[in-house]
Structures are given as structure tokens and as C-alpha cells.
Amino acid sequence: MKMTRVKVIPEHESLTVEFKSDLKKLADSEIVDTVVALSNTDGGSLFLGIEDDGTVTGVHERHSDSTQLAAFLANNTVPPVSARVASLTLDANGTSSDAGMSVIEVEVPRSTAIVSSASGKIMRRRLKADGSPESVALYPYEIITRLSTIGQLDYSSFPVPDSTINDFDPVEIQRLRNILMRNKGADQSLLELSDEELFSALRMTTSVNGAPTPTVTGILLAGKPDIIHRAAPTHEATFQVLAGTEVRLNQDFDQPLLYTIEKMGDMFEAWNPEREFEDGLFRTPAPEFDRRALREALVNAFGHRDYSAMGRVRVLIDDEGLTISNPGGFVEGINIRNLLTAEPRGRNECLMGALKRVGLAERTGRGIDRIYEGSLAFGRPLPDYSGSTSTTVQVFISRTAPDPLFMKMISEEAARTGSPLSLLSLLVLNALKSQRRLSAQELIAQLPFSEAKARSAIGNLIEAGLIEAWGQGNSRAYALSKSVYARKGKEIEYSRQADIDKLRHEELILQLAKQHGGSITTRDVEQLLRMKHKQAYRKIAKLVKEGKLVLVGSGRAASYRLP
Structure with missing residues (x-):
């Protein structure tokens, strides 16, 4: 029987993969620079003895000792990079072969600090216009972005040089107090404080040489225009509405965040039509986009964006739905797969702390839950974060008609138990609503929670009579219950599932x-x-x-x- 030979190296270079030819003995400094660049980006693998096109040509004998190379890299990086170095034997096509050529693979971990070479060079990885990768210098202004991404620095807490509390706009201070009075979730004790005490409590100021000095957070929230443009020139935002290719609205904002968030919220209402559905004797309103989810997505965009990087928060309403994007990728440890389960972490803890206390952001730090619930409660598709990159976070909320019967099921269950369904329960019901029938393994695999939590939620929904189970062990499967299908007038579909x-x-x-x-x-x-x-x-x-x-x-x- 002929065995299939598998290629053991990647097909091509990428942000996390680098090939280096070693035919003429690659300079040690170039190896160190590449390891530093990988470590300062997303980590990855450096292959010595492979050409840029993936052809294996072999490693130079000077670099063939994996133990010696690992020690060399640790001694020539600051802080030391603990790279794993392995020796491979490959033929020219990159498949394993005892008669092949020697290649060295250096597995580089992503660093939790800024790494430099022993000579002081700080590098990072990036993709060129043609999609190929390269290692380039990490410039001083980019260091702030890197440190804030890995949670080592909070740019929003920095004091603003040459500024005083007189740089706060009195109109914006009154707006701040009005927001505190209106929002039930706000810290009402703040209303009893004087202006200077309020600034200190919200960390809008910090003490510098004994004098209260505005922080970046304070200037962003309530600064006068000239000081905002000097201290945070990247704070701008855009609100756009498109109908097909026709621009219906295109408005830029360069005012303080409290003003911008308030005005954008008002503008949403004009482009967020509402439908009504009969629910017995009552009529239930269903807006095109859930208002609470919109606010959380908007506040998250301003609160978690990278203010040290150029770019602006962009809000776009078009025929497909709503898109909100902001500069700055997810912080270290957060990704699309663990959004709903990771511990709340932010890039601008000082700014987000202020937004929470004034009632604009979720106090628990779980604003992402509200965004998901805003879609699930109406039986709509889940929010989509797949457009996010290493430099941008983007959420898309589809413009989809609500499911009134699904809404009714959720509201009736909430009325019966006296509390709303949990986010996990809503995710289970949504999966079975869209895919009809799922095995236990299939259902649990679609839920971003632990298996124990998922099984607990499934059990509770079975007890509530919202879903049913068939079979035992590995053959066990789940679907919406007979009562749910009957409520939706689809008894035939239920019979088909059974x-x-x-x-x-x-x-x-x-x-x-x-x-x-x-x-x-x-x-x-x-x-x-x-x-x-x-x-x-x-x-x-x-x-x-x-x-x-x-x-x-x-x-x-x-x-x-x-x-």
C-alpha cells in the first residue's frame, strides 16, 4: 500500500511564518531581528534553510545545532525569548524524508512585553500591499499601541501636558451631570460632588506636582475643541447612511465623546424604524436594531479604540444592516471565539471606568452580552465580528425581520419564571431554531461556553418544556419542543423531527x-x-x-x- 507523504511546513509565508535561505550563512542579526518581530506581533515560526518560494535548500552547518541556536536567541533578545528550536529533515518539496536536507524550525511565542534585540532594535511583522510579510521597525508611537494591546499601559489615564481644569468645557460638564441624572444605571452619588471632586472620582484629572491635571479620559469626555485636537487628534468619528450606492447621510464628529455618543444615539432613532406585533391584547414594538445593543456597541467602539493610532470610529447603516468599527484590534487574550466567555478586559480602563459610572456602559463589563441579547431576543442572526482584524474591531448586525413567535416564546417564559432567559439559553434556542435538530455534541460545539454550563442550560430548557431530547448516549439529539412548534403552527415539522x-x-x-x-x-x-x-x-x-x-x-x- 502506497503511503501519502504529507508536507510538514506551511505552503507559504504569512504574518506568523517566515522562510529564510541559509545557503550563504544567514547573518545572525537577521535571525534575531526576525525572532524579535514575530514575538512582538503574534508569534509564529521561522524556518532556516527554505527559500521564499518554499523550496527546501538546507540549513548552514553554523545554525544546525538546535540547542546552541536556542541559547543564542535567548542571550541576544531583551527580555529573553524562550524559542523552541527543532531540527527537520525534508526533501526539496517540504515533505519529511530521511534522505532529505536539514532544516531548522524556530517556534517563537508571542511576547507579553516589548522585545528588542540585545543591540536595541525593536521590530514587528506586517503584511505588504501584495499580502507578503515583512519585518519592520516598531516606531516609538507604535509602542504605545503594542503596550496597550497586551494590557501593560492605559493611554487614557495619561495626564495631558500643559493643561488645567479650565480646559474642560462648561457645556460638556453640564451634559455630564444631565447624563448622570437621566441614567438609572449611573452612580448617583456622583451628583453630590463638586466639579473638582467629580473630575477626580471619574479619573478625569490626576495630580501632577500637587495640581489637578486633566487626563486623556477627561479631555476626551469634556475637553474644549482646541485641547482635544492637541491631546487626542485621533478621536474623530463618522456616521454614514447608504441606500444602495446613494449616500443619504455622511456626518463627521470631532467633538467630545459625551456629545458624540449622545448625538449619534439621537441620529440612530431617525434611521431605526419600529414595527409592532400583536401579542394577545397587547402590541409589542420591535425596532430594526435593538437600542440597548446599539448603545453598547457604540460605547464599546469609543471606549476600546486605540487612541494612539490614526483612524476613526465609523458607524454605517446600509441595506444589509449596521456596521460599527474602530481602530485597534482585540486586546491580548480576547478573540472572536472567546468574546462571550473571556474575562472583561479593555484597552482604556480609565475611560471605560468613567463611561460605566455615568451609566453609558454596562457596569459589569459584559456589554458584549447585551449586544448578543439584542439580536437573540428578536430571533435574529447573531452579531458578526468576523470582519475584525489585528488593527480593527468590527461588528455587523444584520437588518433582518424579527421572529414574532420566537419573541413571544421568550417573553412568555420570562413571565412564567419572573426573570429573563440567560444568554446561554438564548444561544441554545437560537441554534435549534435555525438548524432544527442537533446531536448533543453538535449543539455543545456551537456554544462558546464550557460543556458543563451548556449541559446545565440544555437541562433547564428541557424542564421548561422549550426543547425535547430523543435517544440515549451518543445518539441523543435535541430539537425545539412540540409545544413550541405548535405555537408556531408547524406541528408537521415537529412530527418530521420526531x-x-x-x-x-x-x-x-x-x-x-x-x-x-x-x-x-x-x-x-x-x-x-x-x-x-x-x-x-x-x-x-x-x-x-x-x-x-x-x-x-x-x-x-x-x-x-x-x-
Whole structure:
């Protein structure tokens, strides 16, 4: 039998993969610079002895000792990079071969600090216009971005040089107090403070040489225009509305954040039409986009953006839906897969702390939950963060008609229990609503929570009568309950889901007979389907009646074989 040879190196270079030719003995400094660049970006692998096109040409004997190279890299990086160095033997195409050439792979971890070479060079990785990677210098202004991304620095807490509390706009200070009075979730004790005490409590000022000095947070929230442009020139935002290719609205904002967030919220209302659905004697409003989710997404964009990088917060409403994007990728440890489960972390803790206390942001730090609930509560598709990159966070909320029957199910369950359904429960119901029927493994795999939490939520929904389970063990599957389908007027779909088990059980029994040499017993079926003796016997008897199995013997010695 011919064995398939597998290529053990990547097909091409990328942000996390670098090939280096070593035919003429690559300079040690270039190896160090590449390791530094990888460590300061996303980590990755450096392959010595491979050309840029992926052709294996072999490593120079000077770099062939993996232990010596690992020690060299640790001694020539600050702080030391603990790279894992391994020796590979590959043919020219990159597949493993005992008769091939020697190649060195250097696995570089992503650093939790700024790494430099021993000579002081600080490098990073980036993609060129053609998509190929390169290692370039990390400039001083980019260091702030890197440190804030890995949680080592909070730019929003910096004091603004040559500024005083007179640089706060009195109109914006009054706006701040009005917001505190309006928002039920705000820290009402702040209203009792004097202006200077309020600034200190919200960390809008910090003490410098004994004098209260505005921080970047303070200037962003309530600074006068000239000081904002000097201290935070990257604070700008844009609100756009498109109908097809026609621009219906395109407004730029360069005012303080409190003003911008308030005005954008008002503008949303004009482009967020509302429908009403009958719910018994009542009419339930359903806006195009959930208002609470919109506010959280907007505040997150301003609160978590990278103010040390050029760019602006962009809000776009078009035919497909709503898109909100901001400069600055996810902070270290946060990604699309763990958004709902990772511990709340921010790039600008000082700024987000102020926005939480004034009631504009979720006090628990779980604003992302509100964004998801805003879609799930109306039976709409989940928010989409797939457009995010290493330098931008982008959320897309689809413009989709709500599902009134799904809404009614959720509201009735909340009324019955006296509390709203949890986010995890909503995710379970949404998965079964969109995919009809899922095995236990399939359902749990789609939920961004631990298996224990997922099974607990599934159990609670079964007890509540919202979902049903069929089968046992590995064959167990879930779907929305009969009462849910009846409420939606789709009893036929429910019957179709229930009948799937009957057909699948027959297939499993016949398949087991084939695996057992063409013959099985009732006991075999009991163990296979984890059911009682009488249930197993009835299923076998049905197959015998249909001529799919033949009875052999009687009593305890009875068995059933394939015809």
C-alpha cells in the first residue's frame, strides 16, 4: 500500500511564518531581528534553510545545532525569548524524508512585553500591499499601541501636558451631570460632588506636582475643541447612511465623546424604524436594531479604540444592516471565539471606568452580552465580528425581520419564571431554531461556553418544556419542543423531527447486525440504543415483520439475522 507523504511546513509565508535561505550563512542579526518581530506581533515560526518560494535548500552547518541556536536567541533578545528550536529533515518539496536536507524550525511565542534585540532594535511583522510579510521597525508611537494591546499601559489615564481644569468645557460638564441624572444605571452619588471632586472620582484629572491635571479620559469626555485636537487628534468619528450606492447621510464628529455618543444615539432613532406585533391584547414594538445593543456597541467602539493610532470610529447603516468599527484590534487574550466567555478586559480602563459610572456602559463589563441579547431576543442572526482584524474591531448586525413567535416564546417564559432567559439559553434556542435538530455534541460545539454550563442550560430548557431530547448516549439529539412548534403552527415539522429517531434506530440496528456477522440479539439492541427489553423487542419485531431481519431459534437462544 502506497503511503501519502504529507508536507510538514506551511505552503507559504504569512504574518506568523517566515522562510529564510541559509545557503550563504544567514547573518545572525537577521535571525534575531526576525525572532524579535514575530514575538512582538503574534508569534509564529521561522524556518532556516527554505527559500521564499518554499523550496527546501538546507540549513548552514553554523545554525544546525538546535540547542546552541536556542541559547543564542535567548542571550541576544531583551527580555529573553524562550524559542523552541527543532531540527527537520525534508526533501526539496517540504515533505519529511530521511534522505532529505536539514532544516531548522524556530517556534517563537508571542511576547507579553516589548522585545528588542540585545543591540536595541525593536521590530514587528506586517503584511505588504501584495499580502507578503515583512519585518519592520516598531516606531516609538507604535509602542504605545503594542503596550496597550497586551494590557501593560492605559493611554487614557495619561495626564495631558500643559493643561488645567479650565480646559474642560462648561457645556460638556453640564451634559455630564444631565447624563448622570437621566441614567438609572449611573452612580448617583456622583451628583453630590463638586466639579473638582467629580473630575477626580471619574479619573478625569490626576495630580501632577500637587495640581489637578486633566487626563486623556477627561479631555476626551469634556475637553474644549482646541485641547482635544492637541491631546487626542485621533478621536474623530463618522456616521454614514447608504441606500444602495446613494449616500443619504455622511456626518463627521470631532467633538467630545459625551456629545458624540449622545448625538449619534439621537441620529440612530431617525434611521431605526419600529414595527409592532400583536401579542394577545397587547402590541409589542420591535425596532430594526435593538437600542440597548446599539448603545453598547457604540460605547464599546469609543471606549476600546486605540487612541494612539490614526483612524476613526465609523458607524454605517446600509441595506444589509449596521456596521460599527474602530481602530485597534482585540486586546491580548480576547478573540472572536472567546468574546462571550473571556474575562472583561479593555484597552482604556480609565475611560471605560468613567463611561460605566455615568451609566453609558454596562457596569459589569459584559456589554458584549447585551449586544448578543439584542439580536437573540428578536430571533435574529447573531452579531458578526468576523470582519475584525489585528488593527480593527468590527461588528455587523444584520437588518433582518424579527421572529414574532420566537419573541413571544421568550417573553412568555420570562413571565412564567419572573426573570429573563440567560444568554446561554438564548444561544441554545437560537441554534435549534435555525438548524432544527442537533446531536448533543453538535449543539455543545456551537456554544462558546464550557460543556458543563451548556449541559446545565440544555437541562433547564428541557424542564421548561422549550426543547425535547430523543435517544440515549451518543445518539441523543435535541430539537425545539412540540409545544413550541405548535405555537408556531408547524406541528408537521415537529412530527418530521420526531420521526428521524425512528428511522435512525432502524438503520443503527441493521448496521449493528452487519458488524456482528449478520446476526444480533435483543440484548445487543438494548445496549446499542440504551432502552428497556420490551422497547428493543418491539423495534426488532417491526424489522422482522418488514422482512429486514429473520428470527432464528426461540426463547433466550433467539437471535435475528439479515436475510
